[in-house]
Amino acid sequence: MPKLKICGLKRPVDISYCNPLAIDYVGFIVDFPKSQRSITIDTLKQLSQDVDPKIQKVGVFVNYPLEVIADLLNEGVIDIAQLHGQESPADIIYLQNLTNKSIWKAFAINEASDLAKAKASPADQILLDYKEAGSGKSFNWELLEDFDRPFILAGGLNATNIQVAMTQVHPAGLDLSTGVENQGYKDPDKIKEIVRMVKNV
Numbered sequence: 001m002p003k004l005k006i007c008g009l010k011r012p013v014d015i016s017y018c019n020p021l022a023i024d025y026v027g028f029i030v031d032f033p034k035s036q037r038s039i040t041i042d043t044l045k046q047l048s049q050d051v052d053p054k055i056q057k058v059g060v061f062v063n064y065p066l067e068v069i070a071d072l073l074n075e076g077v078i079d080i081a082q083l084h085g086q087e088s089p090a091d092i093i094y095l096q097n098l099t100n101k102s103i104w105k106a107f108a109i110n111e112a113s114d115l116a117k118a119k120a121s122p123a124d125q126i127l128l129d130y131k132e133a134g135s136g137k138s139f140n141w142e143l144l145e146d147f148d149r150p151f152i153l154a155g156g157l158n159a160t161n162i163q164v165a166m167t168q169v170h171p172a173g174l175d176l177s178t179g180v181e182n183q184g185y186k187d188p189d190k191i192k193e194i195v196r197m198v199k200n201v
């Protein structure tokens, strides 16, 4: 059964929607004002305290200072860092050496050569996404036909395509944001429906 990540939480009520459900990860977009889901580090610290301990907290960062990310990991504010910018393999290894926590790297998939970079990444987990993160759009999943490294699938997942994603693409995990929103806010019914479809509960 794939792992499930609900990303882009920004309000206490979003945490309360996720806590009772069979969700593996919740994601926070940290200090990236270009995103309507961005939250400050102070808000991250407040929301983080409310997350049920069975759910791992993923901080999503775009070209953010690595030492600040390491502090958030080492202080337990987040459990996992998802690097969603142009961070290099050397940046990932540097961050892995600053902390013993899991470091994920997101890759925008446009063509087969993007998958070669993802496969070679030193990241603890890779996440394959559409080129415009958080846009609710999917990349061409046919590119993944012969891809043989476990990955988290992101980009445009929702209740209408998640079954196909699971049966045809076989990801280790599924990451949703726009697909569980209504007018820019997380929707509890949409989240519950996705949990039911992915976890059979």
Ligand SMILES: O=C(O)c1ccccc1NCC(=O)[C@H](O)[C@H](O)COP(=O)(O)O
Binding pocket: 007, 008, 027, 029, 032, 035, 036, 037, 060, 062, 084, 129, 132, 133, 134, 135, 136, 137, 154, 155, 156, 157, 175, 176, 177, 178, 179
């Ligand atoms: O969600 C954002 O606004 C965002 C902005 C900048 C970097 C990453 C961002 N999201 C990262 C995620 O993990 C999203 O869940 C992923 O891109 C899928 O989003 P969606 O297509 O909306 O389901």
